Amino acid sequence: MSLLVADxxxxxxxxxxxxxxxxxxxxxxxxxxxVGESGxxxxxxxxxxxxxxxxGFAVSKGALxxxxxxxxxxxxxxxxxxxxxxxxxxxxxxxxxxNPVMTVWQHLDEHLAxxxxxxxxxRAEMLLEQVGLEPGAVLPRHPHQLSGGMCQRVLIxxxxxxxxxxxxxxxxxxxxxxxxxxxxxxxxADLQRRCGTAVLFITHDLRLASDIxxxxxxxxxxxxxxxxxxxxxxxxxxxxxxxxxxxxxxSLTGPRHALLALPGQMxxxxxxxxxxxxxxxxxxxxxxxxCQDGEPALTDGVACxxxxxxxxxxxxxxxxxxxxxxxxxxxxxxxxxxxxxxxAGLFRRTETVAVAGADLLVRxxxxxxxVGESGxxxxxxxxxxxxxxxxxxxxxxxxxRDDLSRDExxxxxxxxxxxxxxxxxxxxxxxxxxxxSMAISGAGGRRERALALLTQVGLSPExxxxxxxxxxxxxxxxxxxxxxxCEVPKLLVADEIVSGLDVSVQAQLLELLxxxxxxxxxxMLFISHDLAVVRHLCTQVAVMHRGVVVEQGATEAxxxxxxxxxxxxxxxxxPGRGEFVQKSRSA
Amino acid sequence: MRWARSGRVIIGGxxxxxxxxxxxxxxxxxxxxxxxxxxxxxxxxPAWMSGGEATFPLGTDSLGRCALSRLLFxxxxxxxxxxxxxxxxxxxxxxxxxxxxxxxxxADWLIGRAIEVWMSxxxxxxSLILMVGLGTGTxxxxxxxxxxxxxxxCRVLRAEVRTVSRKxxxxxARLIGASHWQVLTGEVMPAxxxxxxxxxxxxxxxxxVVEAILSFVxxxxxxxxxxxxxxxxxxxxxVAAAPIGLLLPxxxxxxxxxxxxxxxxxxxRSLDVRQTELRGA
Numbered sequence: 001m002s003l004l005v006a007d008x009x010x011x012x013x014x015x016x017x018x019x020x021x022x023x024x025x026x027x028x029x030x031x032x033x034x035v036g037e038s039g040x041x042x043x044x045x046x047x048x049x050x051x052x053x054x055x056g057f058a059v060s061k062g063a064l065x066x067x068x069x070x071x072x073x074x075x076x077x078x079x080x081x082x083x084x085x086x087x088x089x090x091x092x093x094x095x096x097x098x099n100p101v102m103t104v105w106q107h108l109d110e111h112l113a114x115x116x117x118x119x120x121x122x123r124a125e126m127l128l129e130q131v132g133l134e135p136g137a138v139l140p141r142h143p144h145q146l147s148g149g150m151c152q153r154v155l156i157x158x159x160x161x162x163x164x165x166x167x168x169x170x171x172x173x174x175x176x177x178x179x180x181x182x183x184x185x186x187x188x189a190d191l192q193r194r195c196g197t198a199v200l201f202i203t204h205d206l207r208l209a210s211d212i213x214x215x216x217x218x219x220x221x222x223x224x225x226x227x228x229x230x231x232x233x234x235x236x237x238x239x240x241x242x243x244x245x246x247x248x249x250x251s252l253t254g255p256r257h258a259l260l261a262l263p264g265q266m267x268x269x270x271x272x273x274x275x276x277x278x279x280x281x282x283x284x285x286x287x288x289x290x291c292q293d294g295e296p297a298l299t300d301g302v303a304c305x306x307x308x309x310x311x312x313x314x315x316x317x318x319x320x321x322x323x324x325x326x327x328x329x330x331x332x333x334x335x336x337x338x339x340x341x342x343x344a345g346l347f348r349r350t351e352t353v354a355v356a357g358a359d360l361l362v363r364x365x366x367x368x369x370x371v372g373e374s375g376x377x378x379x380x381x382x383x384x385x386x387x388x389x390x391x392x393x394x395x396x397x398x399x400x401r402d403d404l405s406r407d408e409x410x411x412x413x414x415x416x417x418x419x420x421x422x423x424x425x426x427x428x429x430x431x432x433x434x435x436x437s438m439a440i441s442g443a444g445g446r447r448e449r450a451l452a453l454l455t456q457v458g459l460s461p462e463x464x465x466x467x468x469x470x471x472x473x474x475x476x477x478x479x480x481x482x483x484x485x486c487e488v489p490k491l492l493v494a495d496e497i498v499s500g501l502d503v504s505v506q507a508q509l510l511e512l513l514x515x516x517x518x519x520x521x522x523x524m525l526f527i528s529h530d531l532a533v534v535r536h537l538c539t540q541v542a543v544m545h546r547g548v549v550v551e552q553g554a555t556e557a558x559x560x561x562x563x564x565x566x567x568x569x570x571x572x573x574x575p576g577r578g579e580f581v582q583k584s585r586s587a
Numbered sequence: 588m589r590w591a592r593s594g595r596v597i598i599g600g601x602x603x604x605x606x607x608x609x610x611x612x613x614x615x616x617x618x619x620x621x622x623x624x625x626x627x628x629x630x631x632x633p634a635w636m637s638g639g640e641a642t643f644p645l646g647t648d649s650l651g652r653c654a655l656s657r658l659l660f661x662x663x664x665x666x667x668x669x670x671x672x673x674x675x676x677x678x679x680x681x682x683x684x685x686x687x688x689x690x691x692x693x694a695d696w697l698i699g700r701a702i703e704v705w706m707s708x709x710x711x712x713x714s715l716i717l718m719v720g721l722g723t724g725t726x727x728x729x730x731x732x733x734x735x736x737x738x739x740x741c742r743v744l745r746a747e748v749r750t751v752s753r754k755x756x757x758x759x760a761r762l763i764g765a766s767h768w769q770v771l772t773g774e775v776m777p778a779x780x781x782x783x784x785x786x787x788x789x790x791x792x793x794x795x796v797v798e799a800i801l802s803f804v805x806x807x808x809x810x811x812x813x814x815x816x817x818x819x820x821x822x823x824x825x826v827a828a829a830p831i832g833l834l835l836p837x838x839x840x841x842x843x844x845x846x847x848x849x850x851x852x853x854x855x856r857s858l859d860v861r862q863t864e865l866r867g868a
Contacts (some may be wrong), residue, residue: 386762387762388758388761388762406764407764410762410764412762414757414762414763415758415762417755417758417759418755419755420753420756422756423754423755423756423759425754425756425760425774425777425778427777429779436760436763436765437763437764439764440764440765440769441764483759483763486763487763565630
């Protein structure tokens with residue numbers, strides 16, 4: 001008996017289809033992962049269940065049933081009775097989901113009162129203990145006094161308060177650190193097992209979904225590409241897209257392969273409507289001529305006529321990174337400290353130590369990964385090295401000197417920013433942006449340089465005439481890189497530059513950076529929270545914890561034999577080590 | 588140019604165009620000298636009402652001055668004050684807001700506190716005190732409004748400058764060698780300009796009202812220059828006998844201020860990026 005059944009569900013906005021032919025069934029006590037890149041329509045499924053679709057969006061076809069009741073057609077009052085009791089949600093942004101003026105107790109009290117629980121205090125304490133929080137300490141707090149992970153635990157406690165039959169978790173760990181993510185996911189899995197709840201887990205991370213879900217459905221352009229047991233999708237993907245996703249994501253274990261960088265990006269809603277045949281065909285490595293003839297039906301969980309060819313999609317050649325042996329230093333920091341002072345009251349001041357004596361070394365042509373969780377001081381180091389901020393004490397030696405003029409400095413080090421939206425002036429054309437430094441120094445030949453730079457980062461020349469708002473996220477990040485490369489610096493400081501991107505776009509950028517290193521020979525301080533990305537890109541890794549570099553060494557050596565406790569914790573928490581959390585159950 | 592297609596901008600612009608034409612062409616449009624007194628024909632009703640005379644299309648006031656002529660010349664005063672006062676207040680507020688918002692730190696603290704002290708005086712009282720000290724005259728009215736209202740610009744703009752200055756593209760411009768001046772003029776100001784335009788437009792409407800208030804209490808542009816506030820003050824004594832004398836300048840003020848406000852609102856909606864993002868366009 002299935003709890004949640006979607007039958008050929010379709011969602012449209014105006015004439016454009018957002019979701020098509022979505023069919024799945026979720027039995028009690030099972031966990032289904034909905035995986036897709038941004039724009040695949042995965043969140044729409046969660047919102048369709050709550051009938052909380054954005055304005056203009058509506059279910060146009062098919063059925064969505066919860067325990068035999070039609071969720072779309074049922075009266076509002078009935079749905080309201082179900083939501084929060086039988087169907088609970090765990091949202092993406094834990095901080096934003098809690099009311100900032102209410103304490104944790106008020107949140108729980110309000111929700112439990114709605115559920116009609118008699119002894120609410122005792123019940124609230126029990127729920128918090130279940131999610132590993134200490135009730136006495138947490139109940140009187142306001143959300144801003146808790147960390148993101150603690151807020152997410154409170155939300156999980158709220159979700160499981162009504163002993164729901166179905167929990168929908170929409171990217172519940174995207175905003176959290178790796179170590180916190182592992183704990184939160186284990187908690188959801190544990191509660192699910194104990195309560196026999198069905199969980200719909202929406203994520204962009206195929207690896208995370210394979211780790212914890214029983215079944216996984218991969219969505220592409222609003223339509224299921226493949227659905228099946230998590231383990232089979234992980235070990236023997238049948239759809240070319242699933243296989244490509246696997247090979248596009250860098251791995252933490254095994255030999256290092258070149259990533260599969262799918263060309264282009266997922267089509268937008270308008271393109272989905274006009275593309276003939278299989279929507280994935282234009283990017284597919286094994287596309288055949290008949291892929292244009294109508295969309296393939298979902299048979300045996302695979303929407304592909306040529307799934308036998310999927311096996312031909314293999315990892316790129318083995319490519320171990322060659323370690324850098326030169327003794328020439330590009331940047332060295334010595335006992336670097338940065339303390340932020342802020343007024344805490346009329347006369348009191350608080351001090352926040354962001355960087356507490358960090359020693360870091362980057363040699364010529366070397367990619368050094370700087371990993372650590374949020375608040376560990378990674379971004380502060382990036383700003384200090386780039387020269388956007390001054391250290392409170394300690395030294396930064398650029399090429400052995402700490403007395404560079406501004407002009408020498410900018411030729412030595414440039415920065416690539418995290419958020420391409422904010423990093424590109426929306427009022428300037430791309431061509432102007434990438435050669436801005438030449439305009440400032442009054443150099444000629446800017447047009448030619450702009451075109452050369454755009455070609456170098458794999459963009460077509462006509463993009464020079466566009467504005468940033470007309471570009472996709474991946475294209476913007478390429479422009480961002482091109483601008484930093486304009487004066488051919490010796491060092492790039494890159495702050496989380498691939499973290500906001502989809503896995504296929506991320507693979508394109510990682511391969512681009514490696515290619516550029518080979519041709520231009522610059523060094524890079526690559527800040528990331530994603531250990532697998534760092535392993536793929538960097539020969540050296542430095543681990544930061546509470547403002548201090550606790551460990552720096554060759555990436556493979558550090559990952560194989562971490563010396564510091566924190567490094568061990570970080571590595572253990574990273575998903576995708578092929579350990580199936582729920583292996584025993586799905587067998 | 589999306590702003591040119593906005594209904595609000597068109598309506599506001601048309602209203603103001605009418606006022607502007609009246610102001611510029613007043614000497615040719617007005618049938619009389621606005622200060623010419625005809626004591627034999629005082630408090631005449633408009634020409635189309637019984638007792639009205641064709642030479643005074645909108646009637647006369649208690650001193651026998653032509654209401655239409657005074658309205659037309661009053662538009663000159665109103666627009667003059669609106670444009671100069673808004674420009675002056677805008678310039679001071681713009682400069683200080685960019686200094687405070689871009690530099691931050693002590694400059695920001697100092698300017699912020701100065702604004703707080705300044706704004707703790709009630710604006711009407713402050714401008715009345717200033718006018719008592721300065722004396723009457725158009726230039727004095729403008730100066731009073733500038734001195735009172737620059738804070739309004741500074742407050743709102745400072746927050747905007749602060750937001751823009753924290754964008755990564757501002758940091759990026761510094762990194763590739765731009766001076767602070769180049770960053771301010773090349774990156775920050777283009778982003779704050781839409782807000783400045785909007786604020787100036789709204790400030791013009793406020794200036795018209797303030798000028799009318801000051802003229803009404805007799806501390807405005809001076810008795811021998813026609814002004815709408817002055818007309819209201821004059822007509823007040825005879826409001827029972829000739830209510831039209833009060834209604835005409837009020838209508839003029841209303842249309843003018845409405846024009847500025849609708850235009851300002853239209854510009855804000857079409858120029859402000861955040862508004863555009865909210866609508867998802």
